Amino acid sequence: MRAMSEYFLKLPGDSQPRSYSEYEVREFLGQGVIDSKTLTWKPGMDGWQPVGQVLPEKEPEILPFRKEEPDISPPPPTYRLRYSLFELSRLAFPACFILLACSLWTLWIVCFHHIVDYAEVQTTLRQVVGQLPSYVLPLIFLFSLLCIPSLAVQLVWLYRACANVQQFRVSGLRFTPLVSVILSCMPLVGMVLNALIIQELYRASKNPEEWMLQSPSLAVRLYLTAATALTLSLLFPFGVEHYLVAFFLIGSLITAASILWLISVLQISRMQRELASRQADKLP
Numbered sequence: 001m002r003a004m005s006e007y008f009l010k011l012p013g014d015s016q017p018r019s020y021s022e023y024e025v026r027e028f029l030g031q032g033v034i035d036s037k038t039l040t041w042k043p044g045m046d047g048w049q050p051v052g053q054v055l056p057e058k059e060p061e062i063l064p065f066r067k068e069e070p071d072i073s074p075p076p077p078t079y080r081l082r083y084s085l086f087e088l089s090r091l092a093f094p095a096c097f098i099l100l101a102c103s104l105w106t107l108w109i110v111c112f113h114h115i116v117d118y119a120e121v122q123t124t125l126r127q128v129v130g131q132l133p134s135y136v137l138p139l140i141f142l143f144s145l146l147c148i149p150s151l152a153v154q155l156v157w158l159y160r161a162c163a164n165v166q167q168f169r170v171s172g173l174r175f176t177p178l179v180s181v182i183l184s185c186m187p188l189v190g191m192v193l194n195a196l197i198i199q200e201l202y203r204a205s206k207n208p209e210e211w212m213l214q215s216p217s218l219a220v221r222l223y224l225t226a227a228t229a230l231t232l233s234l235l236f237p238f239g240v241e242h243y244l245v246a247f248f249l250i251g252s253l254i255t256a257a258s259i260l261w262l263i264s265v266l267q268i269s270r271m272q273r274e275l276a277s278r279q280a281d282k283l284p
Contacts, residue, residue: 007054008041009034017041025051079208081276082167083160088153089269092262095150100258102147104251111247155181157265158194161201164272168208175200191257192231195224198264205271217267223260229253 007025010017011033020028028034029051036052045054162177175183175197184194199221203214230253238246 079275082163085269088157091153095153096262098150111243165204170204170208191227195227219263226257
């Protein structure tokens, strides 16, 4: 290690030059007490010279070697859609209202004719259709045919929305795509189960990482309420004299549940699309 030399300096306010170490001289320079043109002298020099010419170059500081640790943080989750729901969400509009009209028409026939047995529904429907004018029959037939693809649109959307959530690798889900479709087709309780599935889909599409902490939207909560009330009203034994009350009550619940289902479908489709779009924007 090099020995520290003594430098004689006359600092501002000093009457006589005093000796300082190299370290102190550098400190004075750093603090602005002196500048590089301040004269200094040390033993062995012929005369006084500026500090900037006398001070030796500072040896570079050797830092201890530090091995850089590799970044082992987990990569951010990727959210990619297995199926696009854009076209199906657009088809959900006509599908919803076609099934709604078919349900209300069937409900009116059941309530007006005081039908309590499912076998009587088919017989009465044939009788009602047979009494209609001939020019109406093609429209009824076409409308009946539209009910099948409308129901298919709803079930396909449900399957694909559940498959997208699975693609997000959400843990703890209760309903798989196939199970969701089967449960939604169950008689009587199918709408309540469908509302529970929609609620899970909404929460998982909102934030897949913390989906259990998410709260469903108002439309999703109201859909579950309307579906539950509709199921209970179908079990209630309305008397023959109250068929109008039964029609308006059950019809109102069917209408509310259908519209709330449509709103929930649009919300979930939009959230899944936005989630995948945000992830795509972050990718290099």
